[in-house]
Amino acid sequence: MDALGLALLIIGFAAIFAAGGIVFGRWAIRRHVAAFHNEVLISLFAAAGIVYAILLGFLVVVVWEAYDDSHRNVAEEAATLVSLYSLTYGMEANHGAEMRGHIREYTNAVIHDEWPKLGEASDGSAKARRAIGDIDRQFAKMDAATEAADAHVDTEFLRTKSAIVSDRNQRLLEASDTIPWIMWLGAIGGGVIVMTMSFFIYMERAWPHVLMTSLMGALVGLLLYIMVVLSTPFAGPLAIGPEHFRAALQVMDDDDKGN
Numbered sequence: 001m002d003a004l005g006l007a008l009l010i011i012g013f014a015a016i017f018a019a020g021g022i023v024f025g026r027w028a029i030r031r032h033v034a035a036f037h038n039e040v041l042i043s044l045f046a047a048a049g050i051v052y053a054i055l056l057g058f059l060v061v062v063v064w065e066a067y068d069d070s071h072r073n074v075a076e077e078a079a080t081l082v083s084l085y086s087l088t089y090g091m092e093a094n095h096g097a098e099m100r101g102h103i104r105e106y107t108n109a110v111i112h113d114e115w116p117k118l119g120e121a122s123d124g125s126a127k128a129r130r131a132i133g134d135i136d137r138q139f140a141k142m143d144a145a146t147e148a149a150d151a152h153v154d155t156e157f158l159r160t161k162s163a164i165v166s167d168r169n170q171r172l173l174e175a176s177d178t179i180p181w182i183m184w185l186g187a188i189g190g191g192v193i194v195m196t197m198s199f200f201i202y203m204e205r206a207w208p209h210v211l212m213t214s215l216m217g218a219l220v221g222l223l224l225y226i227m228v229v230l231s232t233p234f235a236g237p238l239a240i241g242p243e244h245f246r247a248a249l250q251v252m253d254d255d256d257k258g259n
Contacts, residue, residue: 003229003237010228011221018195018217022210025199045197052190056223059187063179063230070174070233071240077167078244081107082251084160089255090153095142100252102138106131107249110168111242118175118234124168132168135161175234179227187227191220 085103088096106128114125123129139157195217203209229238 006228006237007222007225010225011218014191014195014217014221014224015214016217018198019210019214021195021199022213023206026202026206026209041197041201045194045201048194048197052194055186055190056220059183060223060226060230062183063227066174067230067233067238070171073167073170073174074240075244077164077171078248080160080164080167081245081248082255084157084164085248085252086255087153087157087160091142091157095138099135099138100256102131102134104249104252105134107245107252111245111249115234115242118172124172128168132165179231187224191224195220 081103085100088099088103090096091099109125109127109131113127117125139154139161142154195213198213198216201209229236233240
């Protein structure tokens with residue numbers, strides 16, 4: 001389902017639920033409305049609304065921060081790959097050329113093989129893992145008796161490669177992670193409770209009552225839609241794509257050309 005369809009489904013359902021509840025509520029309580037009926041109910045409704053607004057706002061911020069962290073981690077992994085690629089020019093020519101080939105293999109495996117599987121397989125792509133292993137094996141072949149300058153390059157290479165492995169593991173964990181059910185219970189259940197409380201408030205004219213409650217339901221649905229979209233950073237309408245890795249390949253091409 002595309003972004004517009006999902007938005008219409010969630011927001012529309014919340015608005016229709018609120019409007020339908022008002023129609024039913026007015027029919028059910030119109031003969032039971034007494035003095036100070038609204039004064040009591042509105043104070044309770046306002047208190048519940050404030051508590052739910054704080055809760056829902058907190059949940060949306062938490063989900064957004066998790067999404068933003070995932071995006072930042074992907075950018076960092078791709079940028080670190082470029083740094084790793086550049087370090088190979090400080091190695092012996094043959095080893096450096098082979099190492100650059102393995103780094104390209106890893107980058108292409110992430111783009112074409114691992115990315116479509118994000119969220120499905122927590123261990124990622126076998127091709128990407130094999131490319132990481134090839135980098136380690138190629139490094140082990142290098143002559144241990146290196147000059148001081150080469151030793152510094154090797155140390156920096158290992159540090160940078162370890163950062164890439166760490167970023168990749170974090171990306172795989174973020175792709176397979178889900179929002180705990182208790183958070184969804186608070187977000188959805190709280191919205192149902194607050195909207196249901198509004199059904200028992202009575203206004204003399206029906207259409208303003210239905211309209212305003214429908215807008216409140218639409219607002220709740222909109223925030224829930226934001227949570228749903230951002231809760232899966234590597235799937236759905238706002239899925240993070242491999243564009244950073246494609247950009248990294250472009251920078252690698254430029255490095256090979258001496259630009």
